[in-house]
Amino acid sequence: MSALRVPLVAGNWKMHFDHLQATYFVQKLSWLLRDAHFNFSDAEIAIMPPFTAIRSVQVLVHSDRMHIKIGAQNVSSLSEGAFTGDVSAEMLQKLDCSYVIIGHSERRKYHPEDDANVVDKVRATLAAGMKPILCVGESFEERRQGIELDYAVGQVRDVIRDLSDKQAENMLVAYEPVWAIGKGNSATAQDAQDAAAAIRGLFARTYGERVAQKVRVLYGGSANASNAVYLMQGPDVDGFLVGGASLDPLEFSKMIRLVALVARKRRKNAQASEEESTH
Numbered sequence: 001m002s003a004l005r006v007p008l009v010a011g012n013w014k015m016h017f018d019h020l021q022a023t024y025f026v027q028k029l030s031w032l033l034r035d036a037h038f039n040f041s042d043a044e045i046a047i048m049p050p051f052t053a054i055r056s057v058q059v060l061v062h063s064d065r066m067h068i069k070i071g072a073q074n075v076s077s078l079s080e081g082a083f084t085g086d087v088s089a090e091m092l093q094k095l096d097c098s099y100v101i102i103g104h105s106e107r108r109k110y111h112p113e114d115d116a117n118v119v120d121k122v123r124a125t126l127a128a129g130m131k132p133i134l135c136v137g138e139s140f141e142e143r144r145q146g147i148e149l150d151y152a153v154g155q156v157r158d159v160i161r162d163l164s165d166k167q168a169e170n171m172l173v174a175y176e177p178v179w180a181i182g183k184g185n186s187a188t189a190q191d192a193q194d195a196a197a198a199i200r201g202l203f204a205r206t207y208g209e210r211v212a213q214k215v216r217v218l219y220g221g222s223a224n225a226s227n228a229v230y231l232m233q234g235p236d237v238d239g240f241l242v243g244g245a246s247l248d249p250l251e252f253s254k255m256i257r258l259v260a261l262v263a264r265k266r267r268k269n270a271q272a273s274e275e276e277s278t279h
């Protein structure tokens with residue numbers, strides 16, 4: 001079934017690259033992928049630059065007709081008003097953003113961001129026609145206690161209740177165990193699969209199997225070109241939210257190509273088992 005979901009490789013640049021560096025990066029990435037005859041229908045690519053670089057990336061992506069989606073790293077839950085420093089979902093949508101990262105652990109840690117305003121941000125993002133990438137994942141302490149799956153699933157449950165089926169379908173969840181972010185050591189493929197399956201199970205119980213099979217669940221936390229294929233061993237892992245490895249165009253392009261390879265293999269296997277069942 002995972003074969004029907006197009007994987008997403010999303011680069012969360014965090015607070016890196018000004019608008020000049022951002023456009024240079026995107027040109028180089030696009031060139032590397034074209035040079036490798038990359039088939040853009042195998043995997044979706046997204047870049048989440050800092051707010052200051054979104055407009056420059058948007059202009060470049062449009063003028064060169066690149067198959068690269070744009071996302072933001074945060075959004076306000078409010079639509080306008082006297083909120084110094086905030087950026088609304090409508091503003092991001094006008095810049096052709098397709099995705100918004102919501103509830104990243106770094107924002108939960110360094111800013112007053114909790115499950116309550118994460119819910120409001122998800123709603124604002126969906127209302128503006130963009131897709132939220134909801135970040136969840138346990139810290140080392142929850143893992144030590146053996147409650148990591150309950151913790152991650154609980155973070156999703158609080159946010160997705162009361163969505164329509166259509167809204168639920170448009171959700172993406174990134175399972176990012178906090179202890180694996182920026183550490184050079186990822187979770188295991190089994191950890192990633194277990195969390196992705198548990199999160200998909202929650203969607204199935206809440207919205208039914210049809211919706212659950214459309215939701216993409218990403219893994220994040222020290223994912224790179226060397227471990228991408230390994231981390232996608234499980235059928236429920238639909239790509240990556242990438243930090244450090246998305247800052248190097250060569251590394252990021254390699255990772256995208258490997259994810260596309262996994263996607264092609266999954267498609268082939270699904271076709272083969274379908275043919276087998278019809279005979």
Ligand code: 13P
Pocket residue numbers: 012104176180181182183184220221222223241242243244245
């Ligand atoms: P790293 O890939 O640098 O571990 O960061 C992951 C992350 O936080 C993506 O949102």
